[in-house]
Amino acid sequence: MAHCKIHNVRFYYPEPQAIRCMTVQSSTKKLALSRQDASLEIWNLQNTWFIERSIAPTTENFSIEGLAWCGNRLLSVGLHGLLVEYNLKKLCLENRWAVTGEAAFCLDVDKDNTKIAIGTEQGYLNLFTVEEDGIYFKKFFDKQEGRIISLKFDSTGEFVVSGSIDVIRIWNVQSGHAIHKMTTGRSEANKPTIVWCINVTEDFTIISGDSRGKLTFWDGKIGAQIESYQSHKADILSLCLSDNQTSLYCAGVDPNIINYEKITVKDGLNKWVRSVQRKIHEHDVNALVLVDNKLYSGGDDSYLACSYYPPKTLLKVPPLLQNPCVQVASNARYILLRYSKHVELWSLSKTSTVDCNFRGFLPTKEEPKKLLELKRVSKDYDGEEDSEGIICASISADGKWIIYSTVLGVNLFQFIHDDDTPNLVKVDDLEHREIPCLRAVFTPDNLQLVTYSNAGSLYFYKLLDGRASIQQVIDVSDLIDCVTFLLVSSCGKYLIVADTTSNILVFVWNQKKNEWFNHCKLPKYKNPPTSMNIHPLTSNLVVVYSDSKIVEYDVSKKHFTQFSRNLENSNWKSRAYPIRNVTFDPRSEDVIILQDDSNIIVINKDKKLSGKKSPKSKLVKLGSGKDGEELGMSSIKKYKHLVHLDWLDVDEMVAVEVNPISIIEKLPPAFVQNTFGKK
Structure with missing residues (x-):
């Protein structure tokens, strides 16, 4: 790869949103998490963990206080007093049911996925049943004094354990009456104890974490306390159990994650003892999930962390939106930045002319300039104006067309920027604008807009x-799940559409008929793709999957390239972080550039490394025999949180980075602890 200029964009400041809830679907290893702005992220944990799909916040669903899987259904409750079901293919709300008792703070689903329990502000415990044709309200239990903060079904589904202020109750599901009431006690007479989290083991041992920082074990059969530990110095907000029920983790306002193990003592009795401690977060830990001995944690610092042992490993993912969240309009030298509830358009600076051998920082003729900010405003339940969450956004190469979509529909604008005076004109007569689109892209000639609606159709x-x-309108029946990729080749001839189940379709443009036709479908792989792109010179499609498998497909000849076949036998190993983006050197047919959170990997298909290896390079053995060769692969680690990498011109690149300090500066104060006599 030859030298080029790089624009380091550091004016992208996504707002860090605290992680509120997490729940995992064990069969598919899908982790669902909600954030403070009521946005949802579905993470695929089967290989390299990555955001498989995300659901933007809306004014209707402005709060998520509890989250749970019910089979393949994802449910939530919040301060709006509704039980909400999500459509994970259309990425929107599917159904809503009102609950008794105003705001809802918690919910749980029994082991058989047939019953849903919800705790509310006024002390009503609502019970819903799950039938083949839908979810139905069945009854609410006896009203209790005070709000219900946490609850959990036992392993049989016959009992529900609820936690509120100063008390834990065990409810009989059949009768709706409380059969046991257990008081927690107080650390101060006038300071109530809040039971923030509850879990129940298979032998009906109830485990609770409260605002005193105490972890308490109760015998659910007789309603009596077994033992209690002063586990933390402040509120315990979350706890989770291992699959074999012999290990638990807890954390909260005191962010230390503490492990307790179940051991057998004299006379065959069991006892929970304190084990290891993990210091992963500096701020409140709101949610913990244990999957295959890997602990996933999240809280007010907005980072999702994964830790496990052995070997001792810690991985942290920053609060970045799912790709694509950045798009470059190369001809106009614009960059479009997507945020949770608005989009920004910036003009990039021009550099002074220097010698081709120059190395270092280039002087700029002008500073980057913010041209406009777009958002969709609607009224919430209280009649107050609030911004809708942005599903997707795109800009044409010449910068004259901008589109973004919310759950309320599609918004298309014509952007005119003459004499430093931005002028934005909305296209009001856009057909099917009331149908939200999941992805949108403009053709390179700026004469066509392609959108994929959540109704399952491609609109041209x-x-x-x-x-x-x-x-033209094409109904795409081969895509059975949520579409995450929509891109057009630089020549404007090929259109690629892909979903989360690894269905990748190729459409070709027929110049004579002025229509798009289905060209081919790539062989389906077992894992979903995390990134893909089309080479501007060869029109070869490069796809990277969640297990780090790389394939190169010759779209015109409808087969995999020789390079792709050689990669089958390479020692390219799985990575800790997914590949976020694929791009190419427009000056060479042999250079592939991959990018993850902090690394840029440059692959040169036609270059053998000889002699001593560079400290930033390694050899990847490809195949054997006459096709076997050693491929040069260079790794550049220059950035912390690299969001996007793309070409602006033949010798200019754009690297969009989020500085970790800019995230930390926006966080609330952390829990203050004395360490070695200092705060």
């Missing part, structure tokens, strides 16, 4: 004289 719009008219 013709752009002419400031208007957009429907040119």
